[in-house]
Amino acid sequence: MRLTVLVPGGSGQLGRDLAALASPSVDVVAPGSAELDVTATGQVLASVGALAERARETGSSPVVINAAAYTAVDAAETDEERAFAINADGPRVLAAACASRRVPLIHVSTDYVFSGDASRPYEPSDQLGPRSAYGRTKAAGEDAVLGSGASSWVVRTGWLYGRSGANFVKTMTALEASRDTLSVVDDQVGGPTWTADLAPGLLELASRAASGNGPAQRILHCTNAGETSWCGFARAIFTHLGADPARVRPCTTEEFPRPARRPAYSVLSPAAWIDAGLTPLRRWEEALDAYFAAG
Template sequence: MAGISVLVPGGGGQLGRALAARASDEVEVHAPGSAELDLTDTGSVLEAVSTLAEGAAAAGRRPVVVNAAAYTAVDAAEADENRAFAINADGPRVLAAVCSSRRVPLVHVSTDYVFPGDATEPYPAGAPLGPRSAYGRTKAAGEDAVLGSGASAWIVRTSWVYGDTGSNFVKTMTRLEKERDALSVVDDQRGSPTYAGDLAGALLELAARVVTGDGPASRVLHCTGGGDTTWFGFTRAIFTELGADPSRVSPCTTADFPRPAPRPAYSVLSNEEWRAAGLAPLRHWEEALKDYFAHQS
């Protein structure tokens, strides 16, 4: 099979960097940061996608876009929803329109925050949306824009992503373990930690499928680490991997730490559609976390 050429808007983020790290002889990856590729600038997007398509054709590869660009500052979005909407909704709308015009397939990454968080069992991909935060509303609007664009596009929702680079929960807890004798961490929010390296591999597996016309029938899929836990359980696992005493971490409630943006109490996503499409499920979150720490210097 011919190799693929992948354009990754949002290349400066932790997922974008993880995707770039997966480049190989078969998978060529160009992952520009926001300064190089602004999704709200139609001219910039048109140039980037056209360059992708023409370069891939010249190299005998198939082009595909995996959009990892997003405004992810959940609390800041509450006071700056217009900016979040520009990046999370207007940007994907422009990108999808250009992909449609150039006949380049698109894989767009979304989030568990599009759901209300009041479920008691994993959300299937077709569950009704009900975002309760500005971040969630703007990401839901981005999904609508992509699916309504006419592009050959797939939405992949994920959750609780952490990677080798950038700011994330694992890095924050690792720092706090050194700085504090004890921590209180929320134990009434449940989700599935997802390692960015694993997610990147899965997205590229999907990308390799869609470029051949063998994309899943379902245009919305969920892809997260296996299993689920709370932030408290996640933190205790992090402490264990650090060789620290997990009893230093105590549980608390969301009400104990009010934040500007409401957090979903339950955001476990069902990976059923992903499996049904014949795509490889991600490993259990605990296994991924162990591997993450095994490779930290």
């Protein structure tokens, strides 16, 4: 089956990796926010309409993977209105447009919708309890999509890093070159996820959705397998850089306060993803190996 995929947020690290999956059987249109502002209703309606028409002309199946998001977690604490516009209002309009055109929608969400008080990986059905403005706006976006009447799925992920944009791997790489030692929090645990691994998973789900064989479970979790703390992640990065991981010293969240409260534990269970017959992602350590091997 041939797909025509619209990826709002195409200039971000996930959007770029989705665009890189274009092939003779997968036509990817990945506009950045300058080309498609999800807060601009007219642009959204026009883009989804153009997607449906393009798919009709090429005999392919249309699908939207929404990678657009306001991800500046700390900035959102004082800019929640803007974060809400992008993370909640935008998906609401996008989902309505998809519903009217009968286009399936995959919406990317976050582990930050949870409180972080759990002691085992979160399942999609677990109660939400966001502790930050960013988390609240993303939770609102999930509700908007799932309540829209569109053929839609929410995919939660977390701790993303990729080749483009700002992310933890790039930050640690820069700090390794400029500091003798650095302190990184060791009491926040999650699942680091390489966008180049997440993108094919989303496309697999999109293909299922476009064929009318989407999973019955409408909220799914997709991250690289395993878990670690930010300190453990930083030490793994230092090792790949040929640096002594002992230069990364553990500290507590209290010792490194930030404007936005982070979940202490936000590991996401892949059980629903696997039960749906979707391909599980490899372990985070293997993904990090591949990231550095790719140069």
